[in-house]
Amino acid sequence: VFVLMQEVCSRQSIDRVLAELASMDAIGHVSSGAQRCTIEVLEVGPRLDRGRLERLPAVAGVLDEPGQVLAACHGSPPRATEVALGSRAIVGGRQVAVIAGPCSVEDEGRLLETARAVAEAGAVALRGGAFKPRTAPHSFQGLGNRGLEMLGRVRQETGLAIVTEVMSVAQIERVTAVADALQVGSRNMHNTPLLRAVGEQEKPVLLKRGWSATLEEFLLAAEYVRQAGNPHVLLCERGIRTFEDYVRNTLALAIVPEAKRRSGLPVVVDPSHGTGRAHLVAPMCRAALACGADGLLIEVHPSPTRAWSDGAQALDLGGFRELMQGLGPLARACGRDL
Ligand code: PEP
Numbered sequence: 001v002f003v004l005m006q007e008v009c010s011r012q013s014i015d016r017v018l019a020e021l022a023s024m025d026a027i028g029h030v031s032s033g034a035q036r037c038t039i040e041v042l043e044v045g046p047r048l049d050r051g052r053l054e055r056l057p058a059v060a061g062v063l064d065e066p067g068q069v070l071a072a073c074h075g076s077p078p079r080a081t082e083v084a085l086g087s088r089a090i091v092g093g094r095q096v097a098v099i100a101g102p103c104s105v106e107d108e109g110r111l112l113e114t115a116r117a118v119a120e121a122g123a124v125a126l127r128g129g130a131f132k133p134r135t136a137p138h139s140f141q142g143l144g145n146r147g148l149e150m151l152g153r154v155r156q157e158t159g160l161a162i163v164t165e166v167m168s169v170a171q172i173e174r175v176t177a178v179a180d181a182l183q184v185g186s187r188n189m190h191n192t193p194l195l196r197a198v199g200e201q202e203k204p205v206l207l208k209r210g211w212s213a214t215l216e217e218f219l220l221a222a223e224y225v226r227q228a229g230n231p232h233v234l235l236c237e238r239g240i241r242t243f244e245d246y247v248r249n250t251l252a253l254a255i256v257p258e259a260k261r262r263s264g265l266p267v268v269v270d271p272s273h274g275t276g277r278a279h280l281v282a283p284m285c286r287a288a289l290a291c292g293a294d295g296l297l298i299e300v301h302p303s304p305t306r307a308w309s310d311g312a313q314a315l316d317l318g319g320f321r322e323l324m325q326g327l328g329p330l331a332r333a334c335g336r337d338l
């Protein structure tokens with residue numbers, strides 16, 4: 001059980017709820033951050049009187065589930081959030097933002113070549129991992145700091161915004177120094193200390209859906225970031241695990257409009273990890289635009305067969321250019337620009 005306080009509430013009214021809970025043999029856990037103050041009722045016993053709590057000053061309501069708290073906190077419809085990506089792009093407005101680049105940063109020449117090609121084709125940001133969360137410890141783990149330095153120089157050279165992953169709290173300072181948005185990967189969606197820590201940063205956060213996370217769990221993970229003070233979250237649908245094994249993951253496009261409706265946050269679709277197969281990337285990009293995606297995260301590599309990670313799902317530079325040419329008219333038909 002949660003007591004939801006009104007948007008404006010004093011310390012006194014919180015203390016009043018705590019005292020009232022104590023008189024009902026319960027303990028209140030106060031949670032206040034950038035979002036609405038809530039008080040979780042610990043040890044709900046027979047003496048809990050919900051009506052009495054509801055009538056206290058500055059109490060907005062008494063709710064049963066975190067999902068209800070989430071919905072009540074943001075109102076319906078929630079206020080739409082726009083997220084700036086570098087100095088050139090706003091995600092969540094009319095423009096659909098395309099973020100493209102290799103899975104991993106491998107080599108500066110190739111990174112620069114890719115950056116120039118994707119910028120020319122219309123991407124607003126370059127993606128590329130320096131810290132790579134890999135399934136096997138034997139696999140390439142990313143260039144780490146050296147990769148970050150390359151991203152920093154390519155950012156200088158091209159003016160592209162940089163989106164790159166941060167895997168741990170200890171990496172945040174180094175990643176923030178070069179990134180325009182901090183990517184939290186699917187494996188880390190449940191890492192609450194990391195979510196809180198990126199929530200204390202000024203840079204926007206691209207939060208990828210955990211591959212077994214429900215929509216509500218996904219939105220609650222975003223709430224950790226927002227609660228810590230950072231409202232600039234881009235939700236990223238990147239596919240979930242199902243019994244289907246032809247595709248690497250099952251891209252769950254139905255959550256795109258629903259996640260937007262419930263959170264007011266922009267939603268980015270990643271058809272690369274969402275399919276694992278390069279030839280499915282373009283059709284899923286089109287489907288993503290049609291269902292209201294605010295951005296696309298696409299893996300691109302100058303020579304996919306030689307990529308150090310995720311080559312099977314990467315488009316080559318020509319394939320990406322062609323894809324972008326096709327998406328322009330579709331975006332306009334959907335009332336958007338690319
Ligand atoms: C990635 O974007 O390269 C990545 C590792 O994605 P995910 O966290 O969705 O698996």
Ligand code: MN
Nearest residue numbers: 103299309310
């Ligand atoms: Mn990848």
